[in-house]
Amino acid sequence: MRYERFAGERSNTMFQRILVPLDGSEGAERAIPVAARIARTSGASIVFIRVVPPPAWVGAFGVGVHGTVAVQPKVEATEKDLADATTYLEAITTAYAGDLVGLNTEIDVATGVASPTIFSSARDEYVDLIVMCSHGETGLKRWVLGSVAQQAVRHSPVPVLVLNEHGMVSSAPEATHPLRALVALDGSALAETALEPAAQLIAALSGSAEGEVHLLRVVDLPSAYGKMKSQAYISDSMQEEARQEAEQYVKAVTDRLHEGPFAAFKLNITSSVVVSTDVAGTIIKQAEQAKSAERSTRFDMIALATHGHGGLRRLVMGSVTEHILGATRLPLLIVRPREVETAGDESGSTSQVEGTEVEIQTWAGIL
Structure with missing residues (x-):
């Protein structure tokens, strides 16, 4: 797909x-x-x-x-x-x-x-x-x-x-203020569909200033690795391998964004990888309480794509997007791409961990 x-x-x-x-x-x-x-x-x-x-x-x-x-x-x-x-x-x-x-x-x-x-x-x-x-x-x-x-x-x-209505941003900021958007990625092509509209918004709202798009990859290990999906069965080597894989992924996405049509937006592209069992909570925390050696300001917007599934899957697995929508005070850009069926492309991916092939489930749109 x-x-x-x-x-x-x-x-x-x-x-x-x-x-x-x-x-x-x-x-x-x-x-x-x-x-x-x-x-x-x-x-x-x-x-x-x-x-x-x-x-x-x-x-x-x-x-x-x-x-x-x-x-x-x-x-x-x-x-x-x-x-x-x-x-x-x-x-x-x-x-x-x-x-x-x-x-x-x-x-x-x-x-x-x-x-x-x-x-x-x-x-x-x-x-x-x-x-x-x-x-x-x-x-x-x-x-x-x-x-x-x-x-x-x-x-x-x-x-x-x-x-x-009661959030952190209720009106447009000054034109000279560079805005920062956190785009949540899960390693899937679907999640990446939020990148272009997020870049468009940040470029439009930043005016002449250089805006920023930050790529956040939250690695939810228990949903992908270990016996009975328990944290106790996740070894340090598993965590490190998953982190390295995620870092390679966000670097590859960053490199792609510096070329082609995306480069025309003239945005600063940054990235980070966080290992956490609470995907939605981590995204909100990273966006609203962002601090680093370079800056101590929060992001101005969260952007992510969603599957928009319903029924039993929503009931059992919950929804990262809806959780964030109900909890964050930041503006939230929601992108729901149209699904077009093709052979051999699914929302999940596979990875070899300690010699065993496991499926890494994407969470954008668990949704």
Whole structure:
């Protein structure tokens, strides 16, 4: 199986059409300055979308989406909601005129369930990036309403930049501030599909300054080596061999990034390898508490690809991407490549360890 970078054809020169979902809240609007900054550098247009849920009726009476009870559907109410949504989006373009000056903007009002409607619009509008701010709701509200951000992990046809309403970055930084993105890799071609969109974003948001893309390879030994996947059966030689293999991998990726189209972004490429049983936690810790001899600042963004699997596999193995989405306060770039079946390419790889062939399972999208 091989993986294409994006679900559709797109330019190699950065993003061209950016979709910003808005729900009427101030939190969601925090995505606007960031989207405007990306659009200005990329020469992209911005599409603001507001999704109006349809009235839901059960039997002769029924319960509406806001908990109201009515004898029969009122089409007029839906039409009013659509008109209000249009008025709201028009007001947004005025309220954020300073951020949007000189940019081509469009508005889109649609009726439906939020997540699939937004993703359908992304396809119809030939969007190649979604920028949104997640409210980070938990408990019953998330269960009832769902989460567009969580659904993006599984279903978005294009890369999604998710900002946290209460996170570390709520607006675009100064143009002279070089940004740093941590791209999580697992050794698979799928995970590498996050590299190009991450580079595009960092280049766009860093302005004239030199941005940085850091390649992080987390080696999860218990999921690959040893009897019963227990840490007790992992020898020092196993750990060292796995680390060396991972270091060779990130070096090879770094060398490739210094050549070809990626080099045009003029970014500083760094890398590191960490052995850990907690992949998601390690990625978050490395991103939010990054310190080294050269710097003591955190990263500005995490980027990673996801399989978007569901069902039993998700239930049993969990999801690195969704774990990070729910725990980090940093912006998270989620890339869900389209899977294209070919012979002889799987998401895992094999390695010889102490004379025994074992399969190294990739975790991007365990997902």
